[in-house]
Amino acid sequence: MAKMEVKTSLLDNMIGVGDMVLLEPLNEDSFINNLKKRFDHNEVYTYIGSVVISINPYRSLPIYTPEKVEEYRNRNFYELSPHIFALSDEAYRSLRDQDKDQCILITGESGAGKTEASKLVMSYVAAVCGKGAEVNQVKEQLLQSNPVLEAFGNAKTVRNDNSSRFGKYMDIEFDFKGDPLGGVISNYLLEKSRVVKQPRGERNFHIFYQILSGASEDFLCKLKLERDFSRYNYLGLDSAKVNGVDDAANFRTVRNAMQIVGFMDHETQSVFEVVAAVLKLGNIEFKPESRVNGLDESKIKDKNELKEICELTGIDQSVLERAFSFRTVEAKQEKVSTTLNVAQAYYARDALAKNLYSRLFSWLVTRINESIKAQTKVRKKVMGVLDIYGFEIFEDNSFEQFIINYCNEKLQQIFIELTLKEEQEEYIREGIEWTHIEYFNNAIICDLIENNQTGILAMLDEECLRPGTVTDDTFLEKLNQVCATHQHFESRMSKCSRFLNDTSLPHSCFRIQHYAGKVMYQVEGFVDKNNDLLYRDLSQAMWKASHSLIKALFPEGNPAKINLKRPPTAGSQFKASVATLMKNLQTKNPNYIRCIKPNDKKAAHIFNDALVCHQIRYLGLLENVRVRRAGYAFRQGYEPCLERYKMLCKQTWPHWRGPARAGVEVLFNELEIPEEEFSFGRSKIFIRNPRTLFKLEDLRKQRLEDLATLIEKIYRGWKCRTRFLLMKKSQIVIASWYRRYAQQKKYQKIKSSAVIVQSYIRGWKARKLLRELKHQKRCNEAATIIAAYWHGTQARRELKRLKEEARRKHAVAVIWAYWLGLKVRREYRKFFRANAGRKIYEFTLQRIMQKYFLEMKNKMPSLSPIDKNWPARPYLFLDSTHKELKRIFHLWRCKKYRDQFTDQQKLIYEEKLEASELFKDKKALYPASVGQPFQGAYLEISKNPKYKKLKDAVDEKIIIAEVVNKINRANGKATSRIFLLTKNNVLLADQKSGNIKSEVPLGDVTKVSMSSQNDGFFAVHLKEGSGAAGKGDFLLSSDHLIEMATKLYRTTLSQTKQKLNIEISDEFLVQFRQDKVCVKFIQGSQKNGNIPTCKRKNNRLLEVAVP
Ligand SMILES: Nc1ncnc2c1ncn2[C@@H]1O[C@H](COP(=O)(O)OP(=O)(O)O)[C@@H](O)[C@H]1O
């Protein structure tokens, strides 16, 4: 890759001259030749000072790349070869750095490249201004508004395949940093007649073709459209396809752009529905129908299309149908309805289509503005880009061309005003020496068109408003009357016309000599187009649509807001908006791009000299160069100039105290700028050559860098110094803190050492004291001990002495007593022998007795009668007393014991005593019975219901009731019987039944026999011959033998007053009926445990074996 050449001036490698100001010699031929030479070398841009001439190359050149953008960024205007980017950069920097609002005025014929140029300017500014997500979104929206507006507002014309059919002025707003904030678009007069009719070789607006080729089948179906262009009357068949244009792809681009700009899906949908409705309106056709009264009437041929439109837009079909057939005129509160003939119906239809489309377009602009408008309220800087339709000359020129060309006249005016006239006037005003340069001022043409009294537009309006029949011809007549004498107005019909014989000028036309050439206008349609009439019935029908967008487009259709005033005409509307635009542009710093079309064929590489020459002439470019060359490239007020460059001179830097002009003079002298290079005006300095300005700028830049360095140096110094001071201050603070800390530490150390030393000394002192105290204490102790010992010795000595004394005293007393005794005995010996012996004896005896009793009292045994203890006898002579005393005591305690018994207990003990007398030491069974209480009634006869019978039979008190075994006399076996003892009887009863078996009165019982052994057998012997004795004696055995025998004995005694005989023997005789049987008790084996067994041995013997 070749090393990129770095250009530092547009003079480097120049083809021809880059700036026409440098052209020598200056004439039309050299001018064109220079342009041609450059054009042939692909240099399409050339300067006239700061104005850019752009020649449409009709092919894409590689000069708009991002690298090119970088190359032109922040470079001086004349540094590089001429380029539209250099102008854009200059404008942007001036806006950003000098706070001047800018406008970029792009002029030229249709197809000269204005729209492209405006896009290049916008894209350059977008590329160089601030970055960031938010800013990028704003940029993207601003840029993407272009494809949308182009699709709806551009069309192919014979001059340009992408001709803007509307004027566009876009304000881009920036913040103080130069970041884009948003924008505002103004649109001017869309050429809406194109919707219904296009000249030969031209197309309708792009969007119609884009929908039909780009939309999906589905979408087309929704819009009730068919893909075939030929189905639609409004699409001229001539050039449905344009070479090199892909309508389908563009459709996608447009939809995408709409989305980016911020259209909601439903909005996009609505927009396309309106477009479809417009397209379909063209297919409604009418046929004539005559009525009886001779009035013409029209009828819709095929209602299908109408039906579909109504479905699409939500309008009642009958309403729309009626609007196409009738027209209601309101005059003085009266409504008159007239029918429309076929022509009127078509007119109504087309008017509706045009209005619908143009209002949709305005709505789009409003909607885009809503999206792209700046969100903040901060002060904004503005860069306006004007891309208005170029000057047009067609074969048939109508109202639209008239308007367009009027607009171009106005733009030329502003160019003249600002560059040619204003500049020259300024020189004069400023007192600069100046030779006037002639140029054509088109103000006269503007006046012809816009004059409020005699201007063509005023005429047209007057004609439109005039009562009576008004036609285009009456309008032309009027023009002929009023404008006939105007230099630039040509008409065949005008009085004393110069053109009576000019056959090139038809009768129905008028011609205007515009600054850019003569244009012949067909007068036909002027009145209608200016009126821009839409029957009220139609706008009301549209307002009734349920389609919200359509409803919103026709607000005047709302019957509640009926306004009988005529709306302003199209012409006056346009005039007003152009006037506002001009005012707006005048407040801004203008930057010019003058576009030139090299040929009429839209072809590359062709340079038509004649065509270019014509454009150069009417654009006044040559005059532009002349003024430029004669004049000064740059001017500036003294104060801003001094402010800007004062740093270049010592006297003026940093402050100049005198007047600004003097300061500038000093400055320029100091800089040694050649005198011919500048002039001093009254209030401004004029610099002739841009190079001088650039030199100044370069010096300033250099100086700024130096100053920056200086500032940087001072700042660095200041920063270092403040840092140093801060560090110093910090150091002091730190040092003081550290010192404090160190001193603290040191002090603490000394303090602690002092404490230690102190403590040692105190300790030493204390120990010393302690030692002294201990010594003293020991001395004291020693003294005490010594004293104690000494006292002890003293005491013992004293004690010894006292003892000795006491002993001596005792001995004296004893000796004295003995001696006294001896004396007494010697005296009383004669009395003692007679009485004393007896007295002593009595006394001694008395003493002994006393002592005996007192001792006995303490030694008394317990009160239990069975306690055998008794104290021993102390003196032999008291033996009998002692025994007697024991007996008395025993009796006494027995009585005590008895006294505590109740009568019943007494009875029991009596019985027990009886038993003891009867059986003690006689019967071996006795001892076991002592501990058993005598219960008597073992069986509870009265309580047990079993013995009720028995009880009833015995009415006496029962003493014994017990089960006994009755021994069978025959075999010695035992049977159970109930043994009852009453007061008078002994009874035996059956144990089970309770039947009394035997009853023996007590008087009949003679004897009771039993063994001496440990058994319970006993025999009850009966009185011989008594009633009961028939069966013989009873041999019984019982567990309570002792009790039974005792009770039987006692009862018998108390009843019969006779003692019952109780025989205790191991062999006794028992009377069994007639026989006497011996019952013998023997010692038996322990075979049956403890139970004695009884056996009959023979007739006479019954043996009982007792274990
Ligand atoms: N700088 C350019 N480079 C390449 N082609 C250009 C350039 N300017 C214009 N053209 C071509 O010329 C055509 C017409 O340009 P345009 O800007 O639409 O003209 P107008 O002046 O009518 O707005 C464009 O469609 C494009 O093909």
Ligand SMILES: [Mg+2]
């Ligand atoms: Mg254009």
